Amino acid sequence: MSRQTRALSTALSASLALALLGACTTQEGGSDPDRREQPGVATGTIIGGLPKKGGTLTVLSNQDFGHLDPARNWVMPTMDFGTRLLYRTLTTFKAAPGDQGSGIVPDLATDLGKPSKGGRVWTFKLKPGLKYEDGSPIRAQDIKYNVERSFAPDLVGGPDYAQRYLADTDGYTGPLQGKHLDSIQTPDERTIIFSLRRPVAEFSYTVTLPTFSPVPQSQEKGVQYDLRPFSSGPYKIKSYARGKKLILVRNPHWAKTTDPVREAYPDQIVVQMGLKGGQIDDRIIASEGADASSVEWSDMQPSSIAKVLPRPEVKRRLVAERTGCTDMLALNTSRPPFSNLKLRQAMQYAVDKSAQVTASGGPALNDIATRYLPPALTGEGRSNSAYGRSTTSHADKAKKLLAEGGKPNGFSTTITVSTGDKTRAEALQQSLSQVGVRLKIQTVDPSVYYDTIGDTKHAPDMAINGWCPDYPSGSTFLPFVFDGRTIKEKGNQGNVSQFRDKAVEKRMDEIAAMSDAASADRAWNDLDIVIQSKSPAVPLLWKRKPLLVGDNIAGAFGHGAWTGQFDFAVIGLKDPSKSKG
Amino acid sequence: MAITLNTSTQADPPVLPEHPLRSTSRKLWSDWGTRTALIAVALLILTALTAPLLARLGGWSPTAFDSRAIDPYLGGMPRGSLGGISAEHWLGVEPATGRDLFARVVHGAQVSLLIAFAATAIVVVAGTAAGIAAGYFGGRVDTVLSRLMDLTMSFPSLIFMIAMMSVAQDVNRVLLMTVVIGVFGWPGIARIVRGEALSLRHREYVDAARVAGSGSWRILTREILPNISGPIIAYTTLLIPGMISTEAALSFLGVGVRPPTSSWGQMIAEAVTYYETDPMYFLIPSAFLFIAVLAFTVLGDALRDILDPQGGRS
Numbered sequence: 001m002s003r004q005t006r007a008l009s010t011a012l013s014a015s016l017a018l019a020l021l022g023a024c025t026t027q028e029g030g031s032d033p034d035r036r037e038q039p040g041v042a043t044g045t046i047i048g049g050l051p052k053k054g055g056t057l058t059v060l061s062n063q064d065f066g067h068l069d070p071a072r073n074w075v076m077p078t079m080d081f082g083t084r085l086l087y088r089t090l091t092t093f094k095a096a097p098g099d100q101g102s103g104i105v106p107d108l109a110t111d112l113g114k115p116s117k118g119g120r121v122w123t124f125k126l127k128p129g130l131k132y133e134d135g136s137p138i139r140a141q142d143i144k145y146n147v148e149r150s151f152a153p154d155l156v157g158g159p160d161y162a163q164r165y166l167a168d169t170d171g172y173t174g175p176l177q178g179k180h181l182d183s184i185q186t187p188d189e190r191t192i193i194f195s196l197r198r199p200v201a202e203f204s205y206t207v208t209l210p211t212f213s214p215v216p217q218s219q220e221k222g223v224q225y226d227l228r229p230f231s232s233g234p235y236k237i238k239s240y241a242r243g244k245k246l247i248l249v250r251n252p253h254w255a256k257t258t259d260p261v262r263e264a265y266p267d268q269i270v271v272q273m274g275l276k277g278g279q280i281d282d283r284i285i286a287s288e289g290a291d292a293s294s295v296e297w298s299d300m301q302p303s304s305i306a307k308v309l310p311r312p313e314v315k316r317r318l319v320a321e322r323t324g325c326t327d328m329l330a331l332n333t334s335r336p337p338f339s340n341l342k343l344r345q346a347m348q349y350a351v352d353k354s355a356q357v358t359a360s361g362g363p364a365l366n367d368i369a370t371r372y373l374p375p376a377l378t379g380e381g382r383s384n385s386a387y388g389r390s391t392t393s394h395a396d397k398a399k400k401l402l403a404e405g406g407k408p409n410g411f412s413t414t415i416t417v418s419t420g421d422k423t424r425a426e427a428l429q430q431s432l433s434q435v436g437v438r439l440k441i442q443t444v445d446p447s448v449y450y451d452t453i454g455d456t457k458h459a460p461d462m463a464i465n466g467w468c469p470d471y472p473s474g475s476t477f478l479p480f481v482f483d484g485r486t487i488k489e490k491g492n493q494g495n496v497s498q499f500r501d502k503a504v505e506k507r508m509d510e511i512a513a514m515s516d517a518a519s520a521d522r523a524w525n526d527l528d529i530v531i532q533s534k535s536p537a538v539p540l541l542w543k544r545k546p547l548l549v550g551d552n553i554a555g556a557f558g559h560g561a562w563t564g565q566f567d568f569a570v571i572g573l574k575d576p577s578k579s580k581g
Numbered sequence: 582m583a584i585t586l587n588t589s590t591q592a593d594p595p596v597l598p599e600h601p602l603r604s605t606s607r608k609l610w611s612d613w614g615t616r617t618a619l620i621a622v623a624l625l626i627l628t629a630l631t632a633p634l635l636a637r638l639g640g641w642s643p644t645a646f647d648s649r650a651i652d653p654y655l656g657g658m659p660r661g662s663l664g665g666i667s668a669e670h671w672l673g674v675e676p677a678t679g680r681d682l683f684a685r686v687v688h689g690a691q692v693s694l695l696i697a698f699a700a701t702a703i704v705v706v707a708g709t710a711a712g713i714a715a716g717y718f719g720g721r722v723d724t725v726l727s728r729l730m731d732l733t734m735s736f737p738s739l740i741f742m743i744a745m746m747s748v749a750q751d752v753n754r755v756l757l758m759t760v761v762i763g764v765f766g767w768p769g770i771a772r773i774v775r776g777e778a779l780s781l782r783h784r785e786y787v788d789a790a791r792v793a794g795s796g797s798w799r800i801l802t803r804e805i806l807p808n809i810s811g812p813i814i815a816y817t818t819l820l821i822p823g824m825i826s827t828e829a830a831l832s833f834l835g836v837g838v839r840p841p842t843s844s845w846g847q848m849i850a851e852a853v854t855y856y857e858t859d860p861m862y863f864l865i866p867s868a869f870l871f872i873a874v875l876a877f878t879v880l881g882d883a884l885r886d887i888l889d890p891q892g893g894r895s
Contacts, residue, residue, distance in 0.1 A: 278854055302677065305656030306858040355646060359677055362653035419835060423677050426840050430646050430678075441840050 044098030047317060048554030051572025055579035057266040057553075058290060060280045061273045061297035064243045069226040070210035071149040072158040076468060077297070079210055080562035084262065084569040085235045085248060085269065087213035090124050090143065090192075091204055095261040095569045097321075097557035102376075102472055104204060105260050108138065108214070108232075112204040119199035119515055120167075124207070126190040131253040132216065133231040140192040142214035144184045148175040150211045154223055159209045159470065167197040176222065201517045205471035208561075234264035246271040265555065265572025266579075277301045285314050287551040293579035295553055295566055300546040302361040308548070309364070317551070319566070320544040321558025324376045325468035326369050327360075327541040328481075329428070330453075330496040332461050337413055342405030344535035348387040349398035352431035356540050357391075359423040365546055369539035372481065373528045376560070377474055377521075386532035398435045410436025415462040417441065418449040424464065454492040464540070465496045468563055473517075474524025479508050482531050499536035552578050608887050615883040621876035629690040636688065639671055641681030643688040644841045650679040664861030672865050675848075676855055682865055685843040689866065692844040693873070696759050697824035703763030704824075705817050708770030713801055713809075715771070716778025727775070730768035738765035743836050754838045762827050770816050777809040811888030818881030822874040829870055845870045 066075040073082045083089055092107040094100055106112055109124040116123065130138040147166075150158045152174025163169060167183040185193040200206065219230040228237055235248035248269040256264070281304040283291045300308070300318070308314045331338040331347060338344050357366045370385035371378070402408055413432075417425040422443050429439040442460060444452050453463040470476040480486065480493075484500030492498070507527055514520040532539075545564030549556045554574045558564035573579055599607075609615050628635065636643060650665050651657045657677035659665030664673035664682070672682040715726040742761050749757055781787060787804050795803075825845075831837050832846030840847075845866045852863035 282857075301854060302656045303854040303858060306658045309655055355648070355678075358648060358651065358653045358657050361656050364654050364656075422840060426678065427646065429841055430644060433644075443835065443840075 045557065046097060047319065047549055047556040048552075048574055051263075051265040051554035051570075052574065052576055053265050053572070054267050055265075055293060055573040055576025056268040056270060056290075057571065057573060057579070058294040059269065059271040059297050060275055060283065060291075060294050061271055062275055062277050062280065063298065064273050065246075067157050067226050068229050069155065069158075069223075070213045070215060070229060071146055071152070071155050072226065073210045074157060074159045076563045077565035080559065080565045081568055082210050082229070083208070083213065084233070084567065086229050086231050086233045086237070087210065088130075088232050088259070089210065089213045090207040092208050092261055093559065093561040095263070095559075095567050097567075098560070101560045101567070104208060107259070107261065108143070109207075113207065115203070119201055119203070120196050122194045122196070122200075122203045122207075124192050124194075126192070127258050128190065129255065130232070130258055131255070132214075133236040133251045133253055135253045136216070137189070138214050138232055139189040139216075140186040141189065142216045143192055143212060144181070144186050145175060145217050145220075146213060146215040147184060147211055148172075148181055149215060149220075150174075151181075152176055159211050161206050161209060161470075162211055165194075165196045165198075165200050165203070165206065167195045175217070176220075198513055199515045201515055201520070202471065202473050202475070205473065208471060234259070234262050235269060238268075243274050245273065262569040263555075263572070265570070266576070269568075271297070278304065281307070281548060284317075284548040284550050287317075290579065292550040292552040293573050294550045295556065295571065296548050300548055302365075305361055305364070305546075314548075317549050317553075319547045319549065319556060319558045319564070320365060321560060321564030322376075323468065323543050323545050323563040324374050324560060325466045325543065325563060326372055326374045326477075326539055327464065327466045327543055328369075328372065329538040329540055330463045330465045331535070331537060332459055332463075332496075332498060333500070333536050334456065334459075334498040337407065337411050338461055340405045340407075341535065342401050343407060343411070345387075346398045346401035346405060346435070347432075347538050348535055349390075349394040349401065350432050350435045350437065351428065351538050351540070352393040353540060354391045355427040355431055356424055359427045360541060360543065361546070365544045367542040369542045371528055371532060372537070372539055373474060373477055373525065374469065374542055376472060377469060377477060378525055378528075386529055393431050393434060395434050402435060402437075410438065412438045412440065413461040414440045414442060415464075416449075416452055416460040417443055417464055418446040419443050420446060421464055428462075450493065451491065453496055454488075454490065456487065456489050456492050456498060459492075459496070459498070463496050465537070466543075467494060471561070474521060474528075475512060478524060478527060478531070479512070482536060483508055497536035499531075499534070501531075501534060504531060504534070605884070605887055609880075609883055612883065614879055618876040618879035618883070621872055622880055625690060625694065625873055625876070628687050629694040632687040632691045636681075636684035639681060639683045641670070641684045643680065643684040643843055645680065645684075647674060647679035647681065650674040651676065658859060659862075664859050664865075666861065673861050675851075676859050676862060682862070685848060686845070686866055686869055689843040689845045689848060690869065690873075692755065692838055692842060693825055693828055693846075693870075696755060696762065696828045696844075697821050699759040700762040700766065700824045700827075701817060701820045703759065704766035704770060704820060705813065707763070708767040709774050709806075709813060711767065712771035712774025712776075713778050713805060716775040717782050717797070717801060717805060719779070719782075723775075726771070730771055733765060734768045736765065739830070741765070742831060743834060754842075758828060758831060758837065762824060762831075766820065766824070770813070770820070773812060773816060774809060777812060778805055781805050781808055812885075815881060815885035815888045818877060818884050820881075822877040822881070825870065825873055825877070 065078045065081065067073050068082055068086065070082060070087050073079055083092060088107050090107060090109045091104045091112055094103045094105055104112065108126055108130060110127055114123045126138065126140055132138060147162050149155055150162050151169065151172050166181065169181065169183065172179065172181060183195040214232050216230065227240055231251045234251055234254045236251040238247040238249045240246045250267060277298060278301050280296050281300050284294055284296055285307055308318055329351060331344050333339055353368045357363055357368060360366050368391050370389045402410060415425055415428065425441045429441060432439050453459055467477060467481050481495055482499050483495060483505055485505060487495050487498055511520050511523040511527065514523065545558055547558065547566065552574050553571065555570045555572050556566050559567040609619060650660055650670060651674060652660050659674045659676060661667055666673040670681050670683065672686060674680060674682055675685065711726050715723045745761050787800060790800050790804050828844065829846030829849065832844045833850040837847050838844050848866035849863065852866065856863045
């Protein structure tokens with residue numbers, strides 16, 4: 001279950017998602033009504049009250065961080081860890097649970113940025129007295145330098161918004177050869193001006209990404225910078241053994257007075273890596289010794305749910321915030337059978353989504369997705385779906401479409417899933433077999449899953465793929481998943497369906513050029529329905545992120561901006577003296 | 582008086598040597614442990630052969646989901662105690678999917694036993710042929726075959742099997758597993774057969790046959806093979822549990838049969854994460870695997886004691 005989803009999301013309209021949760025089907029067996037509520041604490045509650053300063057917070061993880069280098073950090077919860085603990089950005093999300101967390105506040109900057117020339121030029125002023133871990137001042141030039149680093153071909157993996165938005169960047173390959181961008185100006189040490197190629201109304205949100213954090217040129221170590229990012233945040237790296245252990249200690253030069261969000265309660269943060277998922281759950285459920293001061297990094301295993309929900313003292317330590325991502329079944333449109341529109345549309349009716357919910361941990365942790373854009377981006381009353389909101393399959397409608405597509409007796413097809421998703425693949429296999437579609441399942445190790453489905457020549461017919469918006473705007477979702485111009489031959493991400501449609505691409509460009517955020521929002525929603533009718537993917541689930549905390553943890557909540565991961569800015573301990581296990 | 586009478590009646594008819602098959606089965610049946618093992622093996626084979634019928638009797642196909650038997654709000658745990666054992670689902674259901682465990686376990690028996698028997702057949706045929714040839718002809722043939730046995734035995738077979746299974750993706754998995762397991766199993770039996778053949782080839786009756794003008798083929802099949810059939814039969818029975826375990830191990834490691842086909846190893850692998858919350862899911866396929874391996878081992882041991890008394894003690 002170590003699926004890494006690029007980028008994040010924000011819970012804009014929580015009420016809609018809750019309404020959808022209530023709309024789930026009732027099982028025939030009849031569940032008792034009070035268990036239909038969400039698992040763990042209610043959205044918006046903070047577990048454990050207000051933390052006390054001091055102690056050691058332990059994070060138990062089954063994996064290492066992909067990249068901690070701010071120019072390369074674009075994997076969902078790792079962005080939370082980096083920007084909340086190690087580096088500050090121009091603006092950042094509020095440290096608040098629920099809807100409030102989607103609001104942004106100035107971080108390094110004094111305000112949310114001043115747009116000019118109709119949103120083509122953005123100016124940010126830095127606060128005075130900001131310092132790095134060695135006491136040297138944070139300068140505007142350092143932020144420019146890190147944005148430039150994100151262009152370097154060696155430093156891959158990071159957000160590519162700078163490439164998409166900044167003006168005059170053609171052919172630029174980063175600052176390592178001594179070349180700099182003219183579209184970022186730093187007239188003095190506290191002012192930075194971005195010139196964009198088109199108006200970007202939500203640029204204040206764009207600069208929450210780690211690309212817009214400072215890296216001084218004197219600390220440049222190329223790809224080695226990943227191992228020891230130079231801290232501008234409340235903690236600095238004491239030691240980092242990749243795949244084993246990361247220890248963070250306080251950065252004495254970080255000043256709370258300049259920082260509106262980070263509280264930095266623990267004295268030390270230890271990340272234990274490479275543990276087994278089920279063991280992490282068991283250790284935190286037991287909460288013995290130092291494990292009481294621990295939180296888990298990756299999702300709780302579905303098999304642990306039965307150990308948590310029936311026990312109130314454990315259940316109140318479970319966070320299950322909405323991830324804001326949409327989980328989809330991508331249909332490979334580049335070759336038969338799914339180059340045929342009718343067969344793709346048949347899949348929309350053939351897939352039993354409620355079986356997907358059960359295989360992924362049940363309705364407590366998942367809502368059925370009826371469209372591509374997650375609820376946070378659609379708003380009230382605009383959740384139209386081209387195929388209805390049915391939760392189970394419609395064999396008759398699917399068979400009719402299969403007949404129209406020239407395959408009345410079904411066909412054989414393939415799916416590749418990571419080993420953790422095998423049950424989900426079997427649920428798909430079972431529901432597709434009802435309409436005569438024979439699905440062959442190929443399971444691969446999670447570490448090579450994205451390489452396998454991203455190899456466009458050898459990609460399977462179907463793949464389970466998720467996408468999360470980077471911030472609350474349709475522009476961070478649909479263009480990444482359904483723009484045919486973003487397809488890469490190897491390492492293809494996002495547009496796993498290899499969906500190429502000129503009309504859709506043209507419309508995306510038109511919407512991107514809109515300066516009014518509200519009408520752009522409406523346009524993205526309409527485009528969602530247009531794409532649904534072309535059926536490059538079947539929306540499956542809107543998931544929640546189940547995470548457990550130890551008994552001694554306080555101030556814990558899932559933050560909507562980072563797929564429901566804990567907000568590391570404000571998490572701490574109830575009793576720091578107990579953390580010395 | 583009565584005793585004398587009895588003795589005299591038993592001694593009366595001329596004692597003919599009992600047919601070896603009949604004497605073997607009589608000896609097997611006389612011991613209660615072996616008798617139980619024999620019954621268990623017969624039942625397992627019967628189960629495997631009639632799996633589709635048995636599953637229909639239970640009312641569930643091994644791939645049908647039953648969403649009513651599980652509680653989606655508890656991560657898909659089976660409803661009811663003991664992993665959902667009920668009149669509807671005789672051995673309970675699989676968590677998260679609600680598939681019937683009875684249907685899956687009897688179909689799993691089919692896969693497990695099919696692979697075990699087929700792989701054993703490959704091993705026995707190849708091993709006997711290689712061993713008998715090496716032992717009887719000796720010289721260069723022996724050298725080549727013996728080195729080949731050494732090579733195969735020293736090869737890291739499990740790693741090779743895992744690699745093989747992940748590389749050959751579009752091949753029939755059951756066939757591939759059978760061949761892969763079989764290819765690495767033959768040297769063991771070949772060595773035993775070679776030793777036996779070596780000791781037999783200069784016996785008087787073999788020399789006599791040779792002098793009488795018999796060809797090598799006739800000597801091998803008529804003189805040598807019948808005399809080493811005892812150890813081969815015993816060894817074969819002992820091979821089967823190893824093959825069942827190997828199939829389970831490969832499935833456990835995720836390179837076994839393709840879903841949704843069930844096999845015991847695959848079921849155990851999936852049940853590991855549920856050992857605490859749904860122990861029955863783990864216990865049922867494990868119990869079947871345990872019984873199968875134990876029964877074949879007991880039977881094989883007994884057969885060896887009867888057919889190859891010296892081999893058992895060496």
